[in-house]
Amino acid sequence: GDASTPAPVPGQTALSVPRAFVDLARSAALHRDPQRFALLYTLLIRLRTQPKLMEDRADPLLRRLDQLAKQVRRDIHKMRAFLRFREIDDDGQPRYVAWFEPEHHIVRHNAGFFVDRFAGMRWSILTPEVSIHWDGRALSEGPGASKADAPEGDPTEEVWKTYYASIFNPARVKIGAMLKEMPKKYWKNMPETALVPGLIAGAQARESGMVATAETRSRAIGGNIEAAWAALRDEAMHCTRCHLYRHATQTVFGEGPLSATMMFVGEQPGDHEDLAGHPFVGPAGQVFDQALAQAGIDRAETYVTNAVKHFKFEARGKRRIHAKPNAGEIEACRWWIEQEQMLLKPRVTVALGATAARSLFGRVVTIGRERGRELALPDGGGSAWITVHPSYLLRLPDEAAKQAEFARFVDDLRAAHALVA
Template sequence: MTLASEVDRDGWRDHARRLLQAGIAPEQVTWTVEGRREAGELDLSPSAIFPEQGSDPIAPPVRISKTLLSLINTALLHSNEDRFDLAYRILYRAQSIPGLHRNPADPDMLKLNRHAKAIRRDIHKMHAFVRFRKIGDSAGREQFVAWFEPDHHITQAVAPFFRNRFTGMDWLIVTPGASIAWDGQKLSVGPGGCKDDVPQEDVIEAEWRTYYANIFNPARVKIGAMKSEMPMKYWKNLPEAELIPSLLEQAGTRVEAMVARGQEDMLFEDRMDKPAANLPTSLDQLYTLLEQQTDAPMEKFSDRLVRGIGPDHADLMIIGEQPGDQEDREGRPFVGPAGQLLDRVFEETGIDRQQTFLTNAVKRFKYTQRGKRRLHETPNVGEINYYRWWIEQEIRLVDPRLVVALGATAARSLTGKPVKISRHRGEILSGADGRSILITVHPSYLLRIPDEQGRQVEYAKFVRDLQLANQFVRQERTSR
């Protein structure tokens, strides 16, 4: 059976269905792809001839579970040339063994699962390590190209991801096997190319190298983990990779400088306004006490207290600024547009929202009424300071391994002073109580960026910050 290309999954399914209906066993079938013979493969097999249909015009149905079909569709993108034979053999066996895909010890299923796992990992790496280079502008749209070398035939499969992520710009991604492009209207697939077809540097990379050098934390360097998450085969395509050797060499000196700077300029203030004997012993008690306070700032604030949400004890705690209009109406944090964007980043970084504690530095919605609309108004220093003690108690009760402050208000709530996010972003800091803190932007900041390309750059930075948070929490779990 000859397929049109290495990714001709539709052709494989059509041929496999006809073969099964004709009752042809796997050992009677050889699968190949047009063009492989040009690479030196000698194919002397004759063309397939199907048995003539008998008097019964109704072909027997082909039965396959959705789970197995999805697994096969993924595994067929593998570079191993036996994948089509393997998939047909499994499909043939599944007609008489319906539960075959549920047997992880079966040799064929074991191999199919390994293929599918390799494809998922290769797709993840392509999502993470494609680096675009700007080549110009056309009709008001910026144009970018990128070079990538996947291990498997995944280029067409990842095209929708890049279209959805980079809708606002024209781009071309070249790989050895195929190229994909987006012009703002449609996705196109073309032949592969070579690295020399793509520019190797542009003006954006100088800014990116500066950013990477600033967020590189020498105190938390783990070479093994770095190479596992960012294999060295991808380093040659990453502009930041050339900085890593020198940054590692300077790690000892930089750690000493960080310690000295921390002693000179303490970011966090100690604070404990109430005696330990009066501290609340549960989150419910904490919020009940806060609702009973008569001295809370109320001018321009909603009457409704929006409580934090999540497990009573969570490894990761995320603090935003204050509830928005939608959060105030529903009584839950992060359910508006900023919360939806945060959910998207959670999905990309592998953070489980159900296992994360979400709350706000200021517990009520501050707004200005404009007709029927309630417009967000930033809380002032006094209002932030009022809720500081309550945030500290919330952190004490949840007892997270890492607290992430989203935006300047949350950062000030933790530190007691104004914070320049760009200076501390991307670092794991130690709070006044020794608890680990990470400071980054609020997702609403991303929603306010008018330029699509600028928004994509900042979005990528935000994703990296939450990836760092997730990796830190995982490392802390395994080290204790």
């Protein structure tokens, strides 16, 4: 119902508010609910006589405003994840135009993200209420537009569709969760979603075959653990523990059965993973999958995650070049790995590279010194095995060396797998 707005206290103007109120107001004020400002004003006035009110999570007013803020944050994430630029010719120069229909007043708030993300491009984002434009130097604003003002497609979309189809994995698809994360309302502006119905139908048939031949798992996972993992993942979607969230498309959280006896930890999501929202689906992921197959390991029975959950990169034109996470970023993200470890309790955790090893052990680890032997994780976290990251194999210039190192990598995976046999 309508908020009952209290009158201000006469003769008093200065008011100190908790930081939590400021953060809540910044998000809730972007909501489309016409009562948002009245609700915030009511909360502000109540804080004068109830200074601890922000700590009362059961308060109906606070709960309503929290819901508004949560819906706004979700809309911000959806714009960053599902907006698709299409290339047009602008006086002989490429310009990238995107159409998006936000639910709330988030376009201006998101402008800085897209400037940082696509600083080297000339682009426009068109929405029904407002349009924003970046010429490579300055950001400008214009009136709202219609979808007819945006281009329908460009040649790069066929490449993107091919890539999307190649990473669609029936072992990981959960249709209900996918539709919750990527509602159909966004599909009309995303080239890859034209493939989704066919891919889902094929995935269901392929998954049935996988289930029919799979062995019964030796450990059962209770619904309480599944709920805890789902809550952890939802929390990670809004992680701001370090600055990397500002430029990445989305958090890329771990994936796999919660009954997995093996956990693989990589460095961070790459460009492909950042766009797809899944770990190890790019070139390094293909090498990883090949090595797992040769080692006799079914990836669908393992849990795969990264030490750092957001993509760190340097923008060079339209390309995003991988940048190695620093010690502070690794440390900021260690909490997520620790939570994943505590929930899954894998028998063996495989660190793929030095960044993953540092995250697991909390110290600098030399791969050459520690590789190839069983190690004990801190605080009774089970066994660990350290090997190289698959991207290392991609960087080797000599084909003979590449084949030799790939074989050694497979041997490492096979030895780690033997620890859970």
